[in-house]
Amino acid sequence: MQHEIVGSVRIGPEWASIKRRGTSGVDTARILGRSGEGDDEVIYLDRILHRQDGEAYAEGWRACGALVTQLFRAR
Structure with missing residues (x-):
C-alpha cells in the first residue's frame, strides 16, 4: 500500500525527529x-x-515497528 508523504525526518548523531505536515510540533x-x-x-x-x-x-524514509519505530530507506 502506498502512503502519501506525511512529513519530514531529521537524523542527528544521537537523535531523530519527525515533523508532520500541518502541525507545529516535532x-x-x-x-x-x-x-x-x-x-x-x-x-x-x-x-x-x-x-x-x-x-x-520526505527523502524516501518510511517507518514501521510495534514496540519502537524503525526508520528505513533504500536509495
Whole structure:
C-alpha cells in the first residue's frame, strides 16, 4: 500500500525527529542503533513516533515497528 508523504525526518548523531505536515510540533526519539549495507539504511529509535506502518516521509524514509519505530530507506 502506498502512503502519501506525511512529513519530514531529521537524523542527528544521537537523535531523530519527525515533523508532520500541518502541525507545529516535532516528535523526537533517541537512536538506539543503525544498520545497513550499501544504499539501504535502517535506524532504530527508542520509542514509537509513527502512526501507521509504512508511513512515508520526505527523502524516501518510511517507518514501521510495534514496540519502537524503525526508520528505513533504500536509495
